[in-house]
Each structure stands twice: as C-alpha cells, then as structure tokens.
Amino acid sequence: MTQTASDTAPAGAPSGTPLLQLEGIRKRFGAVEVLRGVDLTLRSGQVTALVGDNGAGKSTLIKAVAGIYTIDDGRMLWEGRHVTVHNPKDAAALGIEVVYQDLALADNLDVVQNMFLGRERRRGLLLDEDSMEKSAGETLASLQVTTVRSVRQPVASLSGGQRQSVAVAKAVMWNSKLVILDEPTAALGVSQTRQVLDLVKRLGERGLAVLIVSHNLNDVFEVADRIAVLRLGEMVADVARGDVDSQSVVELMTTGRSDRLTADGPAPTSSAASREDA
C-alpha cells in the first residue's frame, strides 16, 4: 500500500523523487508581490493541505501550478525534471488537474458528458457515447462513488457532494498524477463533507499526489498527511500532520510562527498537546 500514515512521514523521508518541487516561486501583480519565494514539495500518495489566511497567496500559488499564471521567478521540478508551465494545457499534459471551487460543471449535461467535456471520444466523426459511458462508470466505481444513481442523469439533479465527486472523478480520469482541490468542502453539509473527505483520502491511497486548499482546519486535520502554511506570500511551515495541532496552525497562519513549533522540527510537546486537545 502507499504510505498514508502521518507518523512515517517525518521518521524516514519517503524514498524516490518528489512528484513536484517548487523552489523560490515568485509572482507579482503590479506593485504587489503575492508570492515571495515559495518552496513546496508534493509527493505521490500524499495529501498535502495548503492553508493560509485570505490574501496569503493560496489561489495564486495553485493557479501558477495550473498554468493560469506564469511565474516571475523560481523553478518547478516535475518528477525531478525542470519544467515550465505556460498554460493549463501544459499542466494537463504533465498530469496536473485542478478542481476549482465552482467545479466547472455544466448543469444541463449529464455526468458522462461533463466528465468528458472537451475530450470527447469519437468514432470517426461521431461521439462514441458507449465507450465514454463505460469509462465514466468505471472511474466512479473505482473511486467508490456509489451515491450517483445513474451516469446519465443531468448534473443539475445531483447533490453538492455528488457534484464534487463528479468533478474529482473528472480530474482523475486523465492519468493525472497531481490533483489540486480548491475548497472542496466549502459549500457542503456534514454528510456531504464526509463523502468528499473520504474521496480525497482514496485519491491518496490510489497513489496520487493531492493538494487541497481549505479554510476548514477540521477537514485539513482529517485528510492531510502534510500541512503547508502560507502567510503573506511566504511558506511559513510545511509539516507532517502529526507534528502540529490546529492551534499552532492558526498561529502560523496569523503570525507566521508558533511557539510550539521549533525551526528545525516539531517540538515533542506539540503533538502531545494536540492529542489532549482532541
């Protein structure tokens, strides 16, 4: 099985080249420097949560990775190779898929049509509906999305969690290696959130690298293997989940440092504290 338990992460660093390494990423919009030399490492089979206050640069960072913004400075290493991503197509070609907060689903199309939108399979000139329907069904089944009754029902008839599941399934269908989720649970109720968090865990178990942006620290602590904290365009922490508690994450988000976290590693007391808090 792929490594998921947080305890193994700090002990022996996972072997092999990281999937994506960001080094010194900078991005400015006019006079405002939004990203000020951000480093981040994402590994296959790991769920990394990107947290930060509003304006910390989370959206800018994922848009830079997705090829929507070009970076001003810094390096992107994909499987150890230096790459430049100029547009979303480049990102998709590498295997990077983003599920935005608005999900980008067309309500009037059915599940299959949405999952294949823009990449329809054709036999000659005609749409190959049968093959698309089969693949969509298989992808949903492999993600254990069982609440969607029929892949031929319009997306308008789905619940929020189901829509999120369809959007995620759409992202993983294309041999993607890194799936970026922007606030996947923001608009969902309790049971719907559960569905989506389970799905996120499963993506990690399948060996995908997952980067999840979230405001909800409960969700973050539930699914993430690592937590990266962005503050005013700088990465102030990138730690294993077991090494922090939510209070120290909040401190990191707001002040950029936490007394419970030393510079070169987690203070042993912090994990103990987190257990007590929980």
Added chain:
Amino acid sequence: MADTEQTTQTSPGAEDEPAEIARLAALTATPVAVDSFADYARGWWTRVRSGDTGSLPVVIGLIILSIIFQSQNHHFLTARNLTNLIPQGAEYMLLALGIIFVLLLGEIDLSVGFVGYLGGIIMAELLKGPHAHSWWIACLACIGVTTAIGIVQGLFITILGLPSFIVTLAGYLGWQGVALLILGNGGTVPIQNHVVNDFAGGELTPTAGWIVAIVGSLLFAGVTLFGAERRRRSGLAVPPRSLTLFKIGLVAAAAIVVTIICNRNRGAAIAVRGIPWVALIIVGALALWTFVLTKLRFGRYVYAVGGNAEAARRAGVNLVVVRTTVFGIAGLMAGVAGIVAASRLESVSTSSDGGTAVLYCIAAAVIGGTSLFGGRGKAMHALLGGLVIAAIYNGMGLLGLSSGTQYVVTALVLLAAVAVDAVARRGRANAGVV
C-alpha cells in the same frame, strides 16, 4: 484518533478491494434496474410529475386546440386542411430550427425573419428576366448570403462582445431596409421557376410518398435497433426491447398516417394528392440538426456553452467558433425559410412581414419546449411549436376570426407555454435537490 482509524481501515481493505471495485463497477454500469416496459413507463411518469415534462405539454396543447377548432368548424380535421398546415407552418418551423441553436446558447436572434426575406428577394431577383439563373444557383446564392449575414452578426457578438439582442435588432431594421431598397417602391417580384414554386406548392406522387414513408421508417428502425444492440454488447444499461419497438412503431405509424392523409384527394376541380415537398424539406432539416446536436462534438459544445460557458472555456472549447457558427446556422435556416416562404407566395413583395415571422418562430421554439435561458432544447421542439402556431393561424382563419384575435390567442398560448415551463422548472429544482 484519526491515525488509528486509518490503519484499521487500510489493512482489511487491501484484500477486498478488487472484488469490491468489481461489485461497485457492476452497480454503476447498470445504474437503474430497469427490465420491463412498465417500469420504464412508470419512470417516465415519475419524471413528468417531478417537472421533466419533455414534449408532453405541447402535444396535449395540440390535441386541445384540435378539439376546440374541430368542434367549431368540422373542416379543421379534414385531409385538405391538415395538409395545408404543413406549408403554413413551414416557414416558422424552418426558422425555429435555426433559432433553437441560438436559444441553446442563451442568446437571441431577432434578424432571422428579415434575413430570410432578403434571401428570398435575392433568389427571386436571380430567377427574374430573360437571363434567369438556374434554380439551384439562385437558392445557393440565397443561402450563401443569409449564412454570411449570420456569421457577420455572430462575429460582432463574439469578437466585440456586443449583446446579441442589439446586434440582431440592428439586423432586423437594417436587412429590412436593404430588402426594401432592392425591391423599390411597392415592388413585387413574381417567381416563375417551377422547381422553386414546387418547394411549397408541389407534392410527391402518392407512390413516391409511400416509398419515402417506408424507407424513412425502416431507416429510423435500423439506426435505433443498431444503437441499442451496440449498447447491449458494450454491457451498458439498455432500455427494454419492447420500448425500442414501441418508439419505432410510433414513428412508423406517424409516417403512415401522414402519408394516408396527404394522399387523399384534396383538390376541388382537379385531383390534388400527395405529400408536399416542403414536408420532406422540414423532415430532412429536422434529421440533420438532430444529428448535429446529438451525435457531433459541435452539438455537445453548443449545449455545454449554453449550460456553463466558463466550464466549456476551461475544458478547451473555443467559444468564439461555437457562437459564431451557431449564428451562421441561424442565418442558413433563415435562407431556407426565406426560399420556402417565397415559394409559397410564388413571389416576393414589400408586403411580406419578416417581423411577425421572427416572433412566431421564437414563440414556436419556446412553445415546443426550448428554454430561453440556454442549455435546454431539441430540434424536435421547432416542429411541435411550429405545428401549434400553424394550427392557431389555420384554425382561426377557418373560424373567420380577425387577425387581432389571432394575435391575442397566439400571445396567450405563448404565455401558457412559458408558464408551464416555469412551473415545471420549479418542480425539477425541487426534485433535483436530494
């Protein structure tokens, strides 16, 4: 706590996973266990009650209209009158087939009536005088010009980002002006070309009519059965065979009934019988645009842009190309409708009314079930809605009611259609939230 949960989850899951996935795959592949015709009918009824009414309201509306008109004037349901409905509704149906593409995008095209009118004039001018061109050159010129007009208006809308309402309102005024300039004061251009006049005025021989009806039905049956068989072989959920046969039977029955009605003698002094040519033009256009909307990637993109333009853009759909092409299609169908309208009158004159035509064709599309807000509609809606418009127009004429009354009744039917759609939409929204 979360850690222990995870470890307990992963260890037993490891062995069961393949079997579990296979089971779930089987579940998802056959999402609804439908095995009988009755189940399907019940499923359909549930959908109707939850607001997904499809074409049901318009079919019911047609039946009610027929009953009212027949009770007032027993000529309404005669073979002669029913056959007249086809050329009477043809212009609106053909225009509506093009306008449906525009409505699917959530846009509007007010110009198609006068664009078609202008096309008809261009055709008539080319057929006029001692140096008349052949009919097909005239028709191609008409369709070429109207398609080009549609594309140019589409480019204004997509490239400059102007509202389609304004651009096509300018077209509504401008092309009407151009048409009047070509015709001159009170001008009428008669059309003497027999082929062109036969589009709306001619008919197939009864034997040819039967051949067309039978070949058409067989073609539909073949395509439907082949599609179902291929789905069955791919292991996908298939509707029960009885339902497929029922659909085929329905289409064949419609073809036979129309042929029988059209083949009855409807002439007074001289015998006139046979399916009007224009019926074939309508059915051909319907088949073509249904094919484009359901089988081609372009059609899928039209629905996607209408449903969520931003999602389509992010998926790599070229919005400019899709939108401009759609306005081109509206222009193309305007040209076809213009030819048929000119053919029906065997002339073009300054008294033609492209303004009513465009409003009637939008009304036809909406009455047929196409949404004005984009993303929902079918080519078939043009035919159903056009039939309703033609039935009102025809029935009111039979009852000798004034054109004032006709407008009022058409307005009420249009309002009723939109109201039914709005109520149904609310039903869908309620049913949609699980």
